[in-house]
Amino acid sequence: MARLYHVPLSPFCRKVRLVLAEKRIECELVEERYWERDADFLRRNPGGKVPVLRIDGQTMAESAAICEYLDERHPEPPLMPKGAEARYEVRRLVGWFDDKFHHEVTARLLYERVNKKIMKQGFPDSRNVKDGARAIKFHLDYMAWLLDHRRWLAGDAMTMADFAAAAHLSALDYISDVDWHRSEAVKDWYAKIKSRPAFRGILADQVPGFPPPAHYADLDF
Amino acid sequence: MARLYHVPLSPFCRKVRLVLAEKRIECELVEERYWERDADFLRRNPGGKVPVLRIDGQTMAESAAICEYLDERHPEPPLMPKGAEARYEVRRLVGWFDDKFHHEVTARLLYERVNKKIMKQGFPDSRNVKDGARAIKFHLDYMAWLLDHRRWLAGDAMTMADFAAAAHLSALDYISDVDWHRSEAVKDWYAKIKSRPAFRGILADQVPGFPPPAHYADLDF
Numbered sequence: 550m551a552r553l554y555h556v557p558l559s560p561f562c563r564k565v566r567l568v569l570a571e572k573r574i575e576c577e578l579v580e581e582r583y584w585e586r587d588a589d590f591l592r593r594n595p596g597g598k599v600p601v602l603r604i605d606g607q608t609m610a611e612s613a614a615i616c617e618y619l620d621e622r623h624p625e626p627p628l629m630p631k632g633a634e635a636r637y638e639v640r641r642l643v644g645w646f647d648d649k650f651h652h653e654v655t656a657r658l659l660y661e662r663v664n665k666k667i668m669k670q671g672f673p674d675s676r677n678v679k680d681g682a683r684a685i686k687f688h689l690d691y692m693a694w695l696l697d698h699r700r701w702l703a704g705d706a707m708t709m710a711d712f713a714a715a716a717h718l719s720a721l722d723y724i725s726d727v728d729w730h731r732s733e734a735v736k737d738w739y740a741k742i743k744s745r746p747a748f749r750g751i752l753a754d755q756v757p758g759f760p761p762p763a764h765y766a767d768l769d770f
Numbered sequence: 771m772a773r774l775y776h777v778p779l780s781p782f783c784r785k786v787r788l789v790l791a792e793k794r795i796e797c798e799l800v801e802e803r804y805w806e807r808d809a810d811f812l813r814r815n816p817g818g819k820v821p822v823l824r825i826d827g828q829t830m831a832e833s834a835a836i837c838e839y840l841d842e843r844h845p846e847p848p849l850m851p852k853g854a855e856a857r858y859e860v861r862r863l864v865g866w867f868d869d870k871f872h873h874e875v876t877a878r879l880l881y882e883r884v885n886k887k888i889m890k891q892g893f894p895d896s897r898n899v900k901d902g903a904r905a906i907k908f909h910l911d912y913m914a915w916l917l918d919h920r921r922w923l924a925g926d927a928m929t930m931a932d933f934a935a936a937a938h939l940s941a942l943d944y945i946s947d948v949d950w951h952r953s954e955a956v957k958d959w960y961a962k963i964k965s966r967p968a969f970r971g972i973l974a975d976q977v978p979g980f981p982p983p984a985h986y987a988d989l990d991f
Contacts, residue, residue, distance in 0.1 A: 595912065596870055607855065611869075613834070614861035621854040633842040634828065640835035648832075648869075649817055691816065 551604040554581040554590065557754040558663060558723060560655055561612040561647065562600040563716035568616050568709070570747035572623045574604075578750075584668045613643060616709055628709045639703045642710035646717050650688055655717050657681025658726045663759055685721070686731065693732035707742070715742045719751055725762045729770060744768050772825040775802040775811065778975040779884060779944060781876055782833040782868065783821040784937035789837050789930070791968035793844045795825075799971075805889045834864060837930055849930045860924045863931035867938050871909055876938050878902025879947045884980055906942070907952065914953035928963070936963045940972055946983045950991060965989050 551569070553576050555562035569576045581590055583599050594601045594610045602609045605622070609615050620628050629636055658681040661673035692714065695702050703710040718739060721727050729736045742748065752766040764770040772790070774797050776783035790797045802811055804820050815822045815831045823830045826843070830836050841849050850857055879902040882894040913935065916923050924931040939960060942948050950957045963969065973987040985991040 596866065598870075605855075607858075609858060609862070611862045611865035614858050614865055617861055618854055618858040621857065633839055634826075636842065637828075637830060637835050637839040640838055641830070641832045644832035644835055645817065649819075 551576040551602060552579060553577070553603075554579050554583075554593070554601040555599050556580060556583070557756055558659060558720045559599055560651065560659075560713075560716040560720050561598075563720060563751055564647075564709075564712050565600045565602060565612050565615055565619075566750060567712040567716060567747050568619050568628060570750060571626065571628065571712070571745070572619060574619070574623060576602075576604075613647065616643075616712075620709070628707070628712070630704065630706060630708060635704055639708045639710045642703050643713040646710075646713040650714075650717055653684040654681050654688060655721065657684070659720055659724060662724055662726075663756070666758070667756075682726070685726065686728075689728070689731045689735055692738070693734045696732075696734040696738055701738070711738075711742055715739065715748075719743075719748075723754070723756070723761050723765055724759065740768065740770070743770075772797040772823060773800060774798070774824075775800050775804075775814070775822040776820050777801060777804070778977055779880060779941045780820055781872065781880075781934075781937040781941050782819075784941060784972055785868075785930075785933050786821045786823060786833050786836055786840075787971055788933040788937060788968050789840050789849060791971060792847065792849065792933070792966070793840060795840070795844060797823075797825075834868065837864075837933075841930070849928070849933070851925060851927060851929060856925055860929045860931045863924050864934040867931075867934040871935075871938055874905040875902050875909060876942065878905070880941055880945060883945055883947075884977070887979070888977075903947070906947065907949075910949070910952045910956055913959070914955045917953075917955040917959050922959070932959075932963055936960065936969075940964075940969075944975070944977070944982050944986055945980065961989070961991070964991075 551574055553562070553565060553569070555566065555578055557580070581599050581601070583590060583597060586597060591597055593608050596610050598610065600612055600615065602615050609618065629639055657677040661677050661681070665671055665673060692702065699705065701707045701711050702714055718727055729739070755761070772795055774783070774786060774790070776787070776799055778801070802820050802822070804811060804818060807818060812818055814829050817831050819831065821833055821836065823836050830839065850860055878898040882898050882902070886892055886894060913923065920926065922928045922932050923935055939948055950960070976982070
């Protein structure tokens with residue numbers, strides 16, 4: 550069976566978990582306190598990050614590379630479209646969320662509020678939190694603009710781009726940092742993706758010391 | 771003709787330039803002072819970053835997505851291998867250089883020494899420069915380890931992974947921040963890639979206020 554080394558609220562791990570579940574690939578989850586730099590873990594992954602996936606006799610790192618691999622090796626259901634233009638748009642948006650959204654929002658809210666405490670790295674920097682809270686509004690508006698003329702973020706089919714976005718937003722929703730009242734379109738999109746069977750594992754996550762709000766796992770939020 | 775909005779020393783722009791040149795796609799280069807946040811530029815790219823490529827009637831951002839698109843639409847010569855495992859390895863390494871190497875090395879050396887001055891953002895932070903100078907040694911050793919049993923970084927053929935790595939190293943070499951004496955294998959690899967016709971444009975770059983060292987454009991460095 551495949552095995553994923555992860556931390557529950559990492560958006561990169563969540564993206565891989567969603568892709569695995571959507572493709573019905575059975576996978577054992579192992580929590581990895583990667584910041585303690587355990588020697589065994591570093592041997593598996595010199596990058597020292599999560600997610601790390603053991604599958605098909607290989608050990609893999611880098612979530613974007615893992616997800617493309619899973620889609621190529623397990624093509625059903627497809628999470629990448631067929632044409633080069635459409636594939637570009639999916640990859641652009643995966644990059645948008647995993648790079649831009651990550652630095653401007655996730656790192657400033659989730660990492661300040663949760664990771665710092667878990668990793669014993671001090672208190673949240675209030676300026677970062679403020680900047681993150683401002684930046685997420687811009688990003689939600691950008692998503693609303695995309696969804697104004699598309700059913701899913703990258704086009705009319707659900708793709709990796711939706712999982713990348715949902716991975717970040719679900720982790721932020723765990724700490725009540727997403728204002729679902731800001732855009733009807735974004736809320737409808739999240740309700741659709743949240744109700745997929747692939748999402749169940751993520752909605753069942755529990756991080757000690759950080760109980761999720763009641764609406765987190767509620768499909769009618 | 772295609773048009774690339776870029777800055778000369780950006781590793782992400784250099785990677786796209788190398789792919790375009792390797793595939794013999796003619797492209798006009800337009801320097802973009804993206805940090806001045808020109809309204810026209812932001813209209814083309816809400817992400818506010820370079821590179822931005824105008825090609826095939828589209829405007830594209832995010833260098834990894836652009837490079838995969840170019841390889842799919844212009845498959846000759848191929849810069850991605852065929853099998854899923856081999857493609858994974860290329861993407862893992864592109865992610866390694868564009869994320870890990872970028873944050874640990876490029877941002878701490880190139881951005882501290884050059885970008886801060888060009889963007890009028892103050893003086894280099896000496897702690898960052900020191901950390902970057904230490905980190906590049908680890909990365910050169912990692913490359914040497916890969917090249918110990920492979921002809922190119924991701925396997926026996928030249929791929930996007932080599933261009934991603936060469937894009938970062940060439941930008942750092944422009945400010946003499948690469949110690950080519952550290953590893954014979956890495957130096958040989960760089961000599962091979964540097965001598966390709968696709969590299970000529972990058973070796974001719976001149977940044978006002980930052981003349982390159984003599985060895986920068988020398989194929990026998």
